Amino acid sequence: MLVCGKLTPLFMASIVVQQLKDRSPLELKRPTKVYDEKLRIKIADLKLHPAIEAGLHLLNDDLYSAHFLVRKSQGQAIADYWHGILHRIENDFRNSRAWYDNADQPLLKHFFSSSEEAKRFCWACQNIVVDKNSEGHDVEAVKRQAMDEIVGVLDLAIEEFGLDARADVSDYYSSREEDKELKGQMTTGRVRREGRENE
Numbered sequence: 001m002l003v004c005g006k007l008t009p010l011f012m013a014s015i016v017v018q019q020l021k022d023r024s025p026l027e028l029k030r031p032t033k034v035y036d037e038k039l040r041i042k043i044a045d046l047k048l049h050p051a052i053e054a055g056l057h058l059l060n061d062d063l064y065s066a067h068f069l070v071r072k073s074q075g076q077a078i079a080d081y082w083h084g085i086l087h088r089i090e091n092d093f094r095n096s097r098a099w100y101d102n103a104d105q106p107l108l109k110h111f112f113s114s115s116e117e118a119k120r121f122c123w124a125c126q127n128i129v130v131d132k133n134s135e136g137h138d139v140e141a142v143k144r145q146a147m148d149e150i151v152g153v154l155d156l157a158i159e160e161f162g163l164d165a166r167a168d169v170s171d172y173y174s175s176r177e178e179d180k181e182l183k184g185q186m187t188t189g190r191v192r193r194e195g196r197e198n199e
Contacts, residue, residue, distance in 0.1 A: 013046045013163040017154070020059035025147040028129050028139070030091045031061035040065065049161035051078040055154035058082065063090060077104035078157050084118075085150060093126040110156065111149045121145065 016039060023035065034040055043056045043065075050069045057066035066086055073079035084099030100108065100118040112118040124142055127133045 009046060009165040010163055012042075013048060013165075016042055016046065016056065017158070017163070020056055021151050021154070023059065025140075025143040026059075026061070026089065026150070028125050028143060028146065030089065030129075031063070033061065035059070035061040047165040047167070048163060049157065049166060051076065051082070051157040051161055052154065052163070054079065054082045055150065055157055058086060058089065058150055059154070061089075077107050078153065078160070080104065081107050081153055085153065088122055088125055088146070091126075091129055093122050093130070097122045107153075107156070111152055 020035075020039070039060050040057075040062050043053060043060065043062075046053070048056070050073050054066045054069040054073070057063075057069065063086065066082065070079045070083045070086060074083070080099060081103050084096050084103060087093070087096035087099060097119045100112075100122065101115050103115060103118070105115070108115060108118060112121065121142075124137050125146070128137055128139055128142060
């Protein structure tokens, strides 16, 4: 869609979303570099809702940018779910399982029958990546499931928040004092959720 010879922000956002959804499935091992460096800036310039931007950064293997957004949005269901996925991609499986354990259940049930199933999926990823034991696991199927989950959460975020550019998303970022305190503890690794260490 052109307006005065330029692509509209909505159309540009749609192109970036589709480009990242169409990429080959992510590797289970932590990425060593950003998938497409040019997209890193484009994603930020789209001024999308942080829940969508975080998902696009995850699909682009830009873990630093994604982590910044999910930490800042802690306490929001989709951001917290992204946090679990992010830790799995970082191969921090213990923290990933903890985030899944505390995930918003209606959101989690889009992808897993229970938090126990989600944690089993994390264990499968850990077996393949860390333990170098793919016995009993279809590695390509696990990769596809990981990719389908990310694309699925992204689709839910787009459905909820839309692809329109936003001038201000400060209402999405956590501002409650207890969330600020929890964020500080989470970023320094000093928190326990229901007896489980978490970052």
